[in-house]
Amino acid sequence: MSNMCMKANMKRLDGVKVTAKFAIGHGAFADIYPGIWTIDAISGLNVDVGTVHIYIAPPPHSRTLPRIKVVIKVFRIAQIKENTPELQQKHRLEKECGLWADLRHPNVLAFFGLLDDPAIPFTGLVSPRCTSGDLHAFFSDPATAFVERLPIVKGIAEGLTYMHEKNVVHGDLTMRNVLIEVIDGKFTPLISDFGRSRILDIAGYTTPIGEIHLAEDDDRTTKAFTKPADVWCFGMAMLETLSGKEPFFYLSEYKAAQAVATDREIPDQNCYPALPHGNAYWKIMGKCWHWEPSHREEIGNLLQDLNTLSE
Template sequence: MIPHYCLTMRNFFSQKSRRPNGTAQPSLQPQQPTLQPQVVNFKKMPAIISAGAVEKIEKFPNGTGGLGDVWMCTWREESWMCKVAVKSVRIPHTNDKELVEKIGKRIRRETHVWIDLDHDNILKFLGIVEGFGPLPALVAPWMENGSLDSYLKPHTDLSKVETLGMLRQIAAGLKYLHDEEIVHGDLTCTNVLIDDNGKLYLADFGLSMILAESENSTFNSCHPGNVRWMAPEMLDMPDQEGLTMPDQEEVTMPEQAGVIKPTKAADIYSYGCIMLQLFSGHQPYFWLTQAMHVIAARVGGTKPFPARRIASVEDGHREYSLRCLSNDPGDRPYVSGIVEFLDQQSS
């Protein structure tokens, strides 16, 4: 695979002076470096990137999510440079040195797993770099089209073929992770990126698991933005069927409920939310803007997609999506079954 996001830097010398025989003699004064495409084998790159090789392009992050900030940067080596995305992982209470050290070690350990992942629908992990906060920052190729969530806003007229194709790519990437025994843990349309050719890539996989395994009860509280896509068991919520809204003081919010590790079944629930988002054009709980309002709605038994909003979705697509959203993790399909279903729908 030729990485399209890399350029070489070559010095071209002026040829004003000439040798006695009339042939051109290069000047010792180089002109401005010229950028040209080049194949760079990232598999031979070190997992730890020198902090001096990565520079921010702008003063402020280009994106902010539940797990951190994303910076547009340049990664510059001796003979080439490329635009990259650097994700600085955010945790509360960074003055807890023991916690920071524990999570940092975990990230560095997982680096050697992530860097070997190789799939068409998994965003290539290039390594880690220091200098973007107390924890190692994650480096990946920059995607000009951004997230699928932002891409969908102006593209509201996707055809059935396009929608199924996108879902198939996401499912293929998720199947690869699950086959490698990796739980994504934060699967949303904001963590699916899209390149110039419309190809989709899963990003930010594994971070939720690392934070959960830190045994820090603040994991959920630093992760409020994606509560819309979270499986109910991840919120430590009771069965929603027939649940009535309890008194305010009796509501158990996620940050009080302790930490629950993400699972493959939880990934399937999140995938079901993505399915219905693409089929219906609406995010889960789209009518609510605040995370705490979403939590309250979920505790009260409100479904992520009102029936009237998904009534126009084809019966087979709606029923399969709702199966992924089952409250019982054991009733949800495996990702291999999702791939088979989408292949049948596309044939």
């Protein structure tokens, strides 16, 4: 394990039990397993959640130890010729956990530590299990479709502003990479999945990706890892959150990709009647979608614009 991973937050966890034989979720490079973390009865649990330090103490005079629902992310072996599969898997793990462990914000998914267990094929990354799922599933559920959407957008902007202030780009900000959890009685968005993220200006820290929907020039791999690219994606996530419709939903997948990469189109306002043309939302999203990346607004300024709005 590299020095990047040997930090206080990178501890191996005890008391975590994998609760399913097979993964319950699958990503491009990893599988997700459910688990339960039983907290030590003597020491309790010290956790940084966002900027708040929480101590979860064992219940007094109780034989039942505190238990937290968690998920364990396990990278699949990548068959890449120049390296052994094990080294590739270890490389992905080190990059994601090294970056993720340094991020602490109320709108960024917390990272608990690492797990080595015979029930999983490789070292896993442990984080809280968000019972409300990702943002796409959350607003697709009739039971939660009524939830106010502007605070969710603001929360995503808060988390992304924090990341950009730390010179970190996400590289894959989509509705499916924003989770929802009830925190202090409020539905709270949590930016997750840092496997494609990058710390700017650190050579060798970029994880290659196989497909990019935003093509700013011919060098697609590097150009995805910029703050303006994150801002573009934020605008798309904002549109889908507020309207309930995916960007370019009225086009086929092929034509949608062509519209962005070749024709330099942005979503057609006429296809989103729930958001009128003069709506302030469109003005903010328009600042995200300028084709020239340097002309896009910084996320911190967009957050200030959002804070002047109310639903």
